[in-house]
Amino acid sequence: MTSTVQGGVSASRGAAESSRAATVLKGAVGALGLVLLWQLIVESGVLKGGLDVPVWEIASSIVTGFSGGELASAFLSTVQAWATGLAICVLLGSSAGIMIGLSRWADAATRIVVDFVRPIPSVALVPVVVVFFGIGIKVQVILVVLASVWPVLFNARYGVQNIDPRWIEESQLMGLGRLAVIRRVILPGALPSILTGVRTAASIAIIVAVAAELIVGSPGLGYFVNLMQQAVRPADAYAGIVVAGMFGYVVHLGLGWLERRIVGWQLASTEGRL
Amino acid sequence: MSDKQPGSMSGAVAFEARGVAKSYPRKDGSTTQAVGDLTFALHKGEFVSIVGPSGCGKTTLLRCLSGLMPADAGEIRYAGKPVSGVVAGLSVVFQEYNRSLFPWLSVGQNVAFPLRKLPREESHRRVYEALLQVGLADVPAQYPWQLSGGMQQRVSIARALASQPDCLLMDEPFASVDAQTRESLEDKTLEIWAKLSLSVLLVTHDIDEAIYLSDRVLVLSRRPSRVIGEVTIDLPRPRSQVETRAMSTFQAYRRDIHELIRDS
Amino acid sequence: MTQRLIDRQVVRLLAGLLTMAIVLGVWEQAGRSGSVAFLPPVSEVAREVWTILSGPDLTNDVLPSVGRALAGYLIGGMAGCLCGVLLGYFRRLEPWVRPSLEFLRAIPLPVLLPIAVAAMGGTNTMRISLIVAGAFWPVVLNAEQGTRSVDPRLIDSARMSGASTFEALRLVVWPATLPFIFAGLRTALGIALVLMVVSEMIASTSGLGYLVLQSQRLYAMSQMFAAVVILGLLGYGFSLLFNVVERRTISWYHQQKGLADV
Numbered sequence: 105m106t107s108t109v110q111g112g113v114s115a116s117r118g119a120a121e122s123s124r125a126a127t128v129l130k131g132a133v134g135a136l137g138l139v140l141l142w143q144l145i146v147e148s149g150v151l152k153g154g155l156d157v158p159v160w161e162i163a164s165s166i167v168t169g170f171s172g173g174e175l176a177s178a179f180l181s182t183v184q185a186w187a188t189g190l191a192i193c194v195l196l197g198s199s200a201g202i203m204i205g206l207s208r209w210a211d212a213a214t215r216i217v218v219d220f221v222r223p224i225p226s227v228a229l230v231p232v233v234v235v236f237f238g239i240g241i242k243v244q245v246i247l248v249v250l251a252s253v254w255p256v257l258f259n260a261r262y263g264v265q266n267i268d269p270r271w272i273e274e275s276q277l278m279g280l281g282r283l284a285v286i287r288r289v290i291l292p293g294a295l296p297s298i299l300t301g302v303r304t305a306a307s308i309a310i311i312v313a314v315a316a317e318l319i320v321g322s323p324g325l326g327y328f329v330n331l332m333q334q335a336v337r338p339a340d341a342y343a344g345i346v347v348a349g350m351f352g353y354v355v356h357l358g359l360g361w362l363e364r365r366i367v368g369w370q371l372a373s374t375e376g377r378l
Numbered sequence: 379m380s381d382k383q384p385g386s387m388s389g390a391v392a393f394e395a396r397g398v399a400k401s402y403p404r405k406d407g408s409t410t411q412a413v414g415d416l417t418f419a420l421h422k423g424e425f426v427s428i429v430g431p432s433g434c435g436k437t438t439l440l441r442c443l444s445g446l447m448p449a450d451a452g453e454i455r456y457a458g459k460p461v462s463g464v465v466a467g468l469s470v471v472f473q474e475y476n477r478s479l480f481p482w483l484s485v486g487q488n489v490a491f492p493l494r495k496l497p498r499e500e501s502h503r504r505v506y507e508a509l510l511q512v513g514l515a516d517v518p519a520q521y522p523w524q525l526s527g528g529m530q531q532r533v534s535i536a537r538a539l540a541s542q543p544d545c546l547l548m549d550e551p552f553a554s555v556d557a558q559t560r561e562s563l564e565d566k567t568l569e570i571w572a573k574l575s576l577s578v579l580l581v582t583h584d585i586d587e588a589i590y591l592s593d594r595v596l597v598l599s600r601r602p603s604r605v606i607g608e609v610t611i612d613l614p615r616p617r618s619q620v621e622t623r624a625m626s627t628f629q630a631y632r633r634d635i636h637e638l639i640r641d642s
Numbered sequence: 643m644t645q646r647l648i649d650r651q652v653v654r655l656l657a658g659l660l661t662m663a664i665v666l667g668v669w670e671q672a673g674r675s676g677s678v679a680f681l682p683p684v685s686e687v688a689r690e691v692w693t694i695l696s697g698p699d700l701t702n703d704v705l706p707s708v709g710r711a712l713a714g715y716l717i718g719g720m721a722g723c724l725c726g727v728l729l730g731y732f733r734r735l736e737p738w739v740r741p742s743l744e745f746l747r748a749i750p751l752p753v754l755l756p757i758a759v760a761a762m763g764g765t766n767t768m769r770i771s772l773i774v775a776g777a778f779w780p781v782v783l784n785a786e787q788g789t790r791s792v793d794p795r796l797i798d799s800a801r802m803s804g805a806s807t808f809e810a811l812r813l814v815v816w817p818a819t820l821p822f823i824f825a826g827l828r829t830a831l832g833i834a835l836v837l838m839v840v841s842e843m844i845a846s847t848s849g850l851g852y853l854v855l856q857s858q859r860l861y862a863m864s865q866m867f868a869a870v871v872i873l874g875l876l877g878y879g880f881s882l883l884f885n886v887v888e889r890r891t892i893s894w895y896h897q898q899k900g901l902a903d904v
Contacts, residue, residue, distance in 0.1 A: 127737045131738065131740060131741035131742075134737075134738040134739050134742045135741055135745070137738075137742070138742040138746075151761065152761075153760060153761070155757065208654070209654075209657065212653075212654030212655070212657045212658050213661045214658070214661060215654075215658045216658035216662045217661055217662050217665055219878070221874070222877075223874050223877025223878045223880075223881055224873055224874035224877060225832070225839045225873055225877060227839045227843070228839045228850075228851065228854055228870050228873045229870065231857070231858030231859075232858070232866065232870060234858065235680050235858055235863070236680065307748070310750045311751065311752060312836075313750075314750040314752050314753045315750075318752055318753075318755060318756075318844060319840070330755075333756035333757060334756070338760075345754060348749055348753045349745055349746070349749035350745070350748075351748075352747075352749065353741075353745045353748040355748075356744060356748055357744075
């Protein structure tokens with residue numbers, strides 16, 4: 105009986121790995137299909153005005169762009185603005201969110217103001233920010249923060265408010281002081297929610313950073329694509345778009361992996377509860 | 379409450395399974411044989427329970443019997459005709475009422491769901507009758523989640539009855555409610571069975587419940603499951619929660635079935 | 643006891659209003675005194691808002707903006723629902739298309755603007771197409787996730803009651819997925835507004851986004867702030883409308899959840 109169980113376990117692990125490999129393979133085939141689809145569109149002649157750039161031209165543009173071309177520096181500028189803005193968002197958003205989540209008064213006091221500021225589409229504030237802060241990477245960072253702090257803040261608040269009150273009671277029974285409760289129970293308890301908010305914030309941040317670059321002309325992928333299109337270099341413009349997409353995709357995957365790693369246990373216990 | 383003769387094996391077979399087998403693939407690539415070689419018959423007007431150790435594939439069996447899942451091998455016949463897909467005249471009551479009642483529909487709308495194709499008046503009449511059978515005639519406008527667990531399960535039963543079936547399949551229908559509610563639901567089920575002359579096949583892990591309710595109890599083995607024993611229950615009807623369960627024959631049946639399961 | 647609850651809620655509301663009043667007061671003061679460069683007082687901005695909304699700008703800029711946003715949002719949303727439900731129901735497709743879909747979704751849509759302008763010109767079609775693309779993604783992903791997480795027991799119940807595949811989709815999968823779809827539609831609303839503004843700031847001569855940018859270039863500060871405020875009001879109004887529609891359509895979901903959380 106025991107030998108079959110052991111055999112079963114190692115067999116199942118091998119089988120699980122091969123099924124994961126199969127999933128990756130299927131996805132790769134699908135991606136290839138996407139590339140083929142693009143080629144078909146190009147060949148069909150639907151895109152006019154030099155916009156029908158075949159796949160290999162886009163690919164070679166990416167390669168040259170990154171080996172010392174303008175694409176690399178544009179990419180780095182965007183990433184820098186994105187990362188800085190996101191870091192500020194996370195710090196600001198989670199601390200504010202936790203505070204609001206813990207204090208009913210803070211929640212009530214800020215509720216109305218937040219409800220009015222939040223719906224303003226962040227890109228509408230680009231000109232406003234330019235007036236006060238000029239042009240440059242500061243603009244992008246500020247805009248990223250203005251746009252992306254909300255999901256982090258609200259998710260932090262939601263996370264704090266939805267912590268199982270029994271956990272807090274039990275830790276108080278164990279003699280933990282208020283600050284310790286926050287550090288040991290509330291922060292880890294709200295973490296899954298905060299991470300979800302960070303994921304949303306990360307994708308909003310990319311959109312806003314790129315939009316700001318387009319509108320203002322600060323260095324970055326948005327400005328790069330605009331420039332390439334105006335210089336009638338469509339292959340390079342497409343290259344910028346693909347790079348932007350890949351960046352967003354990688355960020356999405358990476359944060360997803362982080363979420364699963366750090367928060368796996370939380371999700372499991374929540375599932376049991378629900 | 380009419381007197382029902384024990385074991386109404388009046389010859390006519392409502393439902394039968396012969397050599398049914400079902401296995402399904404698991405996430406890691408291996409296959410599990412849930413049902414091995416299952417053969418039994420349900421006669422018209424009978425109340426038969428199926429018991430077995432947990433994980434013996436009872437639920438898989440029920441899904442095959444109800445036509446939701448095709449079996450790998452063997453034959454399933456309903457009223458003499460082979461089953462392929464969902465069968466009219468056969469209704470199923472599932473265990474988790476909160477996963478089988480539609481939360482966006484009211485109680486009345488839920489019960490009326492199988493009657494979509496009927497004209498309005500007929501459907502209304504049947505819904506009322508079904509709810510009356512289960513003792514819930516006054517809640518058709520409420521939503522399932524506004525009711526207690528026991529009431530929700532009764533709504534499930536009402537929905538199964540609305541299509542006026544001849545045969546009822548029940549998959550551990552009382553496992554999700556507390557003990558007292560379970561007793562009243564068991565008696566309610568017997569009442570409905572007698573009044574409507576249904577043939578009932580009930581799957582349960584509760585041996586006492588199986589003995590209390592049935593004319594016959596079939597015992598399944600561990601996976602891959604087969605029928606390893608059949609006990610005819612010769613207890614007088616109508617049954618009573620307190621008296622019938624206290625009878626010495628009841629205890630004897632329980633011992634027998636326990637042993638059968640333990641030795642499997 | 644309930645009286646205390648009501649009192650507490652009223653006090654909380656007042657606290658919120660008080661904070662708002664303080665913020666407005668500070669703004670007004672800063673604007674009047676000129677201590678912050680380029681900041682007009684709130685009263686001027688309010689006056690400018692009224693001017694815009696009661697003048698020709700309403701039909702020149704505000705209404706076209708709203709129209710574009712709505713059109714793109716509704717088209718994108720519907721397309722997303724359909725594709726998402728189909729994708730979720732026929733799950734075999736999933737591992738094949740998922741990475742490609744995730745990649746396409748990850749492309750920040752503003753970056754497509756230069757190409758879109760080159761392909762379609764600075765037309766309404768271009769702007770609405772962009773908004774459609776933006777509204778599509780959150781809806782399709784949420785609809786797919788929702789469809790996939792429909793409890794198979796519910797589908798079993800439907801099939802046991804004699805429902806065909808099409809009926810199961812219409813009568814069970816669709817209502818069960820609606821809460822997820824609404825979550826996606828809510829995200830899509832914000833994205834639609836952002837894309838509306840962005841598309842009006844590039845290669846455009848009308849619209850609220852254009853108004854904001856133009857005012858900034860001309861250093862007409864009050865007008866710029868007024869346009870931003872109107873955009874905020876629009877966003878607020880849309881989300882209020884959305885809440886009303888959501889409550890009425892899936893009231894069962896919220897009530898059920900409310901009970902479960904107790």
